[in-house]
Amino acid sequence: MPCDTLVVGGGAAGLMAAIAAVDRGDRVTLLEKNDRLGRKILISGNGRCNLMNTDSDLAHFHDADTGFARRALEAFTVEDTLAFFHDLGIDTRVEKRGRVFPASNQATSLVRLLEDRAQRTGVRIVYSADASDLVKSEGYSVTTADGQTFDADRVIMTTGGTSAPSIGGSDDGIRLVCALGHRSTSFYPGLVPLETERSTLHKLQGVRAMVSAEALVDGKVVKQDEWEILFRYYGLSGLIILNLSEAVAPFTEGGNVSIRINFFPGMDADTLEEKLRGRWNRHPHRSAAFSFTGLLPDKIPPVLLPLLNIPSDRPAAGITQEDGRRIAEGLTAWDVRVLDTRPFAEAEVMVGGIVTDDIDPRSLESRISPGLYLAGEMLNVHADLGGFNFQWAWSSGWIAGQGA
Ligand SMILES: Cc1cc2nc3c(=O)[nH]c(=O)nc-3n(C[C@H](O)[C@H](O)[C@H](O)COP(=O)(O)OP(=O)(O)OC[C@H]3O[C@@H](n4cnc5c(N)ncnc54)[C@H](O)[C@@H]3O)c2cc1C
Structure with a gap:
């Protein structure tokens, strides 16, 4: 099935990117390694998902002092995020220190509604699709471990970081984009x-x-x-x-x-x-x-x-x-x-990731490989505890989806 935009990684940033891209009229395919989407969302906040924070102070976001994260966070703000989730059907409750949770107190609500929104608007979701190769030709080709190949004009990489490896946390995407010329910092367990x-x-x-x-x-x-x-x-x-x-x-x-x-x-x-x-x-x-x-x-x-x-x-x-x-x-x-x-098995995030100097902060498009977009935790951006890491995933996912 032909597609314009291929999203690799069906976590928070990937779901948001796929929704944003399909809203712009793209034909979108989303590849997810696991047999279900958003496994980190499901275990987040002890199963309740602290999905964002009402505090929009940029000091909560750590991007090696490059100012890189600001553009995405100011383009898809706390208010935009709240409006998006309310529109999706998630009522929210604000707890101490501005931490926002779904009123249902269930992380599953988010994944079910995001998946429904993506599918209903035409995103083709391919489960158990473990991307193992990324090649740039005229567009991009992604090959999965079981030998399927997906071609698209543009690809958005949202494979996350190495925390929680038992549920899919890996440096897969980082290795794939480094093979195209990107650089990565060392990475360390964070919020651990x-x-x-x-x-x-x-x-x-x-x-x-x-x-x-x-x-x-x-x-x-x-x-x-x-x-x-x-x-x-x-x-x-x-x-x-x-x-x-x-x-x-x-x-x-x-x-x-x-x-x-x-x-x-x-x-x-x-x-x-x-x-x-x-x-x-x-x-x-x-x-x-x-x-x-x-x-x-x-x-x-x-x-x-x-x-x-x-x-x-x-x-x-x-x-x-x-x-x-x-x-x-x-x-x-x-x-x-x-x-x-x-160890990473006990960490909520990865500190470090793809060096952001090589990425346009306005669109999250690669400056090295045009048509390649990156979002979420695989970039060298992480945030404080309290819902800020998901905020980065939502904002950067949205910008990459719109940019693509
Ligand atoms: C225990 C725990 C609790 C947390 N609680 C919170 C919280 O309450 N609030 C908060 O803000 N943050 C929380 N976080 C952090 C938050 O989950 C992450 O920052 C966020 O999920 C990052 O989003 P992402 O989309 O970049 O990556 P991910 O959510 O990790 O999504 C990446 C996706 O890509 C898939 N993938 C990886 N490699 C491949 C491949 N080769 N091919 C295809 N697919 C692939 C993965 O399976 C995964 O589905 C928590 C993390 C953990 C581990």
């Missing part, structure tokens, strides 16, 4: 838990707390946030760590990455010391660990205080001026050395 020195906090396995934290590379703060932390046997996880991880992922090998945790968000050591001193004076009979009950999750003080050389059972009355200072400083700036990220 972090492995840390095991000697310290591993005893807190399973404990959650609201904290603020800074990510440091070579002693310099590169990102900070306030959100929930989750202690794991191998290190640190939770929303705050996933969000900080993208900023340190490329630097973990050198070993100069650390996370500085403040267990009392909004307080500095002086304020905390004064507060604790008041509690110890009021309840001098309580043990050092018990004196934190009502302030911190109960499991935290018995683990942290000994690490500050304060026996957990020391009565509050026996906490000296110097001890108090050490506790306040320790609990507002607890440094944990990061050894590595967890």
Whole structure:
């Protein structure tokens, strides 16, 4: 069947690109390696899909400081995205920090309605079509692993990144476009838990707390946030760590990455010391660990205080001026050395990808191979936790589809 535009990869960016291209009147074929579309959408947000964020601040998007992502995000905005999904039939609910979820609380709603919209408007979808070769001649030919060949005037590559390999995450598309002359950066797991020195906090396995934290590379703060932390046997996880991880992922090998945790968000050591001193004076009979009950999750003080050389059972009355200072400083700036990220299997995104200098930011067309368009996570653009990565996929997919 002849087609004008071939879209390779039926995830968020590919579905959006196919819909945008068919809306422009193209005959569109969409190839998807899996036997169903949008598998990452289905597992996103714990099955609820945090599909976008109401905050349109470009600072949430990371494109190696090239400004590349701005064009697409300003051309298909947060408002456009909301209007698109409302029109599709997805009612939305906004949760803390502007995170937008479908009112159904089901990621399946999105995939079903996007697939229906694509099919109803004439996109031909080919499932279990694993693109293994991409050749430029007059137009483009894509050959799949089972030997089928698809020809088109234009091709939009939306094969995503290498996170979640068990459901299709791969560098397939990156290799295919590099064979046409594009360049890729190295890539790293992002929005991922972090492995840390095991000697310290591993005893807190399973404990959650609201904290603020800074990510440091070579002693310099590169990102900070306030959100929930989750202690794991191998290190640190939770929303705050996933969000900080993208900023340190490329630097973990050198070993100069650390996370500085403040267990009392909004307080500095002086304020905390004064507060604790008041509690110890009021309840001098309580043990050092018990004196934190009502302030911190109960499991935290018995683990942290000994690490500050304060026996957990020391009565509050026996906490000296110097001890108090050490506790306040320790609990507002607890440094944990990061050894590595967890693997791609546990990452939400890939940090890195196809170098964007070779792509026109207005249309997402390749400057190296005209008629080739790229969108979504395979490009060297990723974003903060909170729906921003899907926003990039929707916006870039739309622009590539329109551009093609
Ligand atoms: C566990 C998890 C939770 C997440 N939660 C959120 C969230 O709540 N909010 C958010 O904004 N982001 C979230 N993300 C990130 C988000 O899923 C991605 O940023 C987004 O899916 C990227 O879209 P994409 O279309 O570029 O790539 P993908 O969605 O990965 O789509 C790429 C598609 O291409 C297909 N493909 C790959 N190779 C080939 C090939 N050779 N031939 C044919 N097809 C191929 C793949 O099977 C896939 O269907 C989450 C990611 C994970 C892993």
